[in-house]
Amino acid sequence: MxxxxxxxxxxxxxxxxxxxxxxxxxxxxxxxxxxxxxxxxxxxxxxxxxxxxxxxxxxxxxxxxxxxxxxxxxxxxxxxxxxxxxxxxxxxxxxxxxxxxxxxxxxxTTRMNRIRALDLDNDTITVDAGCVLASIQDAAREAGRLFPLSLGAEGSCQIGGNLSTNAGGVQAVRYGTARNLVAGLEVVLPDGRVWDGLRGLRKDNAGYDLKQIFIGAEGTLGIITGATLKLLPLPEATATAFLATGSPAQAVAWLRRAKAALGETITSCELMERACVEIARKHNSQIQDPLEQAYPWYLLLELAGQGAAEALEARLLPVFEAGLEAEELLDGVIASSAAQAAALWRIREGAPEGQRLEGSSFKHDVSVPISQVDRFIAEANTALSQRFPGIRSFAFGHLGDGNIHFNPIQAEGEPADLWQARLPEVNRIVHDIVSQLGGSITAEHGVGRLRITELQHYKSPIELEMMARLKLCFDPLNLMNPQKVLRSDLLDNLSETV
Amino acid sequence: MxxxxxxxxxxxxxxxxxxxxxxxxxxxxxxxxxxxxxxxxxxxxxxxxxxxxxxxxxxxxxxxxxxxxxxxxxxxxxxxxxxxxxxxxxxxxxxxxxxxxxxxxxxxTTRMNRIRALDLDNDTITVDAGCVLASIQDAAREAGRLFPLSLGAEGSCQIGGNLSTNAGGVQAVRYGTARNLVAGLEVVLPDGRVWDGLRGLRKDNAGYDLKQIFIGAEGTLGIITGATLKLLPLPEATATAFLATGSPAQAVAWLRRAKAALGETITSCELMERACVEIARKHNSQIQDPLEQAYPWYLLLELAGQGAAEALEARLLPVFEAGLEAEELLDGVIASSAAQAAALWRIREGAPEGQRLEGSSFKHDVSVPISQVDRFIAEANTALSQRFPGIRSFAFGHLGDGNIHFNPIQAEGEPADLWQARLPEVNRIVHDIVSQLGGSITAEHGVGRLRITELQHYKSPIELEMMARLKLCFDPLNLMNPQKVLRSDLLDNLSETV
Known part of the structure; x- marks a missing residue:
């Protein structure tokens, strides 16, 4: 070696x-x-x-x-x-x-932005890696299909990057992460050879499923240059609701009820705490609180399906009422127009933007089993408050996936250098709790440079070794995106023993 | 190395x-x-x-x-x-x-058959690898959930084997193959160390997704000993229909219409030709032809969803009628009771059994893009008839996945040794067409011993090399299920050059 x-x-x-x-x-x-x-x-x-x-x-x-x-x-x-x-x-x-x-x-891959093929009977689209996500969504929609990957950066992110980070986004609760949407892949290997795995198949057990290795590898094993993606039926109708709840635990209880009654029509289920709504409104005067009174937590729910929107709403209404009855929900509104639905989504989209404008925050992109979301948020807040009295944090994210963005933020007027010095300790507190609850320190954003040291801290030695072996198997010279995901010293140590 | x-x-x-x-x-x-x-x-x-x-x-x-x-x-x-x-x-x-x-x-793994944990808020079940598939389905159903992997052998196959072959089955069109249903995995590596990847997470981008490597690896990279599986909402209602159509092309056209109107309620979409129905009836007197007249091809469709069965049927009916109108469909029946639905399924289940009783057949478990199913079947039949006049074949399978079981069968009275001698040539004819259409020589059954030589014939040298590298990366001594999936000479050749 x-x-x-x-x-x-x-x-x-x-x-x-x-x-x-x-x-x-x-x-x-x-x-x-x-x-x-x-x-x-x-x-x-x-x-x-x-x-x-x-x-x-x-x-x-x-x-x-x-x-x-x-x-x-x-x-x-x-x-x-x-x-x-x-x-x-x-x-x-x-x-x-x-x-x-x-x-x-x-x-x-910026100049590689051709849509190579569209197969409507097969429900697949084959694209260059440099295609902007929104352009793929658009091409699918024009053909009467849905490409369901959807995230904040969709107007400028490229599909090659989405696949390399196994992007999640707001519809993963129904359609899975980027990985689930790939039928085939074309990859340039670290030695410059091209692996043509651009198959438009939903079932293929002829040998190891090599595409899985490159999805989510963050460009450390090869460069994704093309992909055949799965398309889905374009929903004919959507229903959007903004629901107030007392706690993440109540939100989880209601989601359980909703899944039983509404099945896969649940396309998004976003959780956010009151502070997220307030910060979004503070920094964007267009954002309104759709409920008359303030509540501790909210769910932004979107249903989508075939048929009439009224039918979707008619299915949602009794589940909403049952939630009120069971005190899982405290209040709520179902959007009565596309404009109102968009206004509800602006609250969710305004939460990270508001936080950015409010001050420097430490981003955590964690996931835990959905059953542990309430415990994670409570324990993280308690532990941080004990260590840093008066610290503020914002919790929001994709409840249906157990994926919480948990962001402690600089106190108003706190000196930047003092705040930044706290990062390692804040990370340790939050990620220790995640780890104890069987979670992941990065649910959807990936490791990159940001979490390379944290990853090494939390992964078991055997898993780090397996990752290093895989890296050396495909990129023995460590030329592909070095010092991302895996620290190079891990590779050096392993290559001495292989 | x-x-x-x-x-x-x-x-x-x-x-x-x-x-x-x-x-x-x-x-x-x-x-x-x-x-x-x-x-x-x-x-x-x-x-x-x-x-x-x-x-x-x-x-x-x-x-x-x-x-x-x-x-x-x-x-x-x-x-x-x-x-x-x-x-x-x-x-x-x-x-x-x-x-x-x-x-x-x-x-x-036969003695390892404990259900280790059930997390209803998280919709996951954690099981030993030796759990029989039906016992997992039952445990899920008792908890009001669906574990959707479903296949003929479910009463005796074990989940470890299902995951190791990335099993498909009759509901993959909606729920994907076994791979899509795995949240976490526990694997004993070839050196006897245990990798604990039993995480109950739907999103986890903390490093390479190592579980993907073992799913579908047919036990050649390690032994799966436990799994955390995703559960889904248990559908409250189903609708089953047996539809006659003139050709696979017409079936594909109707499926396209049906997907647009019915979305993910389509849980199964099985194609079979008339000969499959006849052979099923010939060998099982309980199987009835549900239509008054014979048609060249049939679809067995199952819808499932939340709400009332009448609502599902009400959605299916106009799509059925539009199919008749467009001459994509020729006739059909929607089951009016669970017993009638079961009788329709017996036709599908009787097709492989009838073939087995009819004589020795060469099994092909291929997939092609759904848009190429008609062409595959037509070209394979033409090529085989030209080479072997009078040959019979049976085509059936999972149209929604492009997965066709295409089985030429021994002529009545043909000597067994003469027939068996034809296998290599029949394989070459069928698999050449599959390969030209961008398909796979094994969609769901895997490679094992049966297709090891065919795999080596059809895979590109670069893909074989990547597979061999992966094998040597995890099992450098080639101790795990040797001479399955990959021929050992490929490993010997590679290990000389690494």
């Missing part, structure tokens, strides 16, 4: 050789349009939009198609040049941000 | 050393109840129920729990003893059948 770090990036420290052996051969493949070497021009790709990860690379490559991208990766492999794959650069963990030391190049 | 074949099974050729170093240490762990060495007593586990694969081993081990199983695997690892993991022994490819040369031992 090759040493995972020997020589990697060596050429990047020798500008003349880099130009001769990396840059010029790549330029010969992708042309002038495909290379960016100007630091100012590449600057927008070097910064994470939310978290300030900064990168610095001598070269950004934007191949026009899979063949070009594969040839570029082959050059990187030959010259031991580390690669950061980048899609829409909307991630929340720094996974697509290069490090700041000119030790890597970026390969971007 | 260790040589994948050196010494493996060496002890099995030396009975005294085998007894001393393998059998007795294992007996000390699992006790008398956990070992079978008597050839007569183990005989039922040595034979495949349908296809006559025969095995011969000196030892069958039946551990009582994961700890015992792990300790047994550790002994096998230390002594380089190859292992065949076995569940309910209901597979259709010989994957759980040992070879016939005393070169392996069998480790069976």
């Amino acid at each position: 090759a040493d995972s770090s020997s020589d990697a990036g060596g050429l990047l420290r020798d500008p003349a050789r880099f130009a001769r052996e990396v840059l010029e051969p790549i330029r010969a493949i992708v042309g002038e349009r495909g290379v960016i070497t100007d630091r100012d021009q590449m600057q927008p790709l070097m910064v994470a939009w939310r978290d300030g990860w900064k990168g610095r690379v001598p070269l950004v490559v934007q191949p026009a198609n899979t063949a070009e991208l594969a040839a570029v990766v082959a050059i990187c492999h030959r010259t031991r040049t580390p690669i950061v794959p980048q899609g829409g650069n909307t991630g929340l963990t720094g996974a697509s941000q290069p490090h700041g030391d000119d030790s890597e190049i970026v390969i971007s | 260790a040589d994948s074949s050196s010494d493996a099974g060496g002890l099995l050729r030396d009975p005294a050393r085998f007894a001393r170093e393998v059998l007795e240490p294992i007996r000390a762990i699992v006790g008398e109840r956990g070992v079978i060495t008597d050839r007569d007593q183990m005989q039922p586990l040595m034979v495949a129920w349908r296809d006559g694969w025969k095995g011969r081993v000196p030892l069958v081990v039946q551990p009582a729990n994961t700890a015992e199983l792990a300790a047994v695997v550790a002994i096998c690892h230390r002594t380089r003893t190859p292992i065949v993991p076995q569940g309910g022994n209901t597979g259709l490819t010989g994957a759980s059948q040992p070879h016939g040369d005393d070169s392996e031992i069998v480790i069976s």
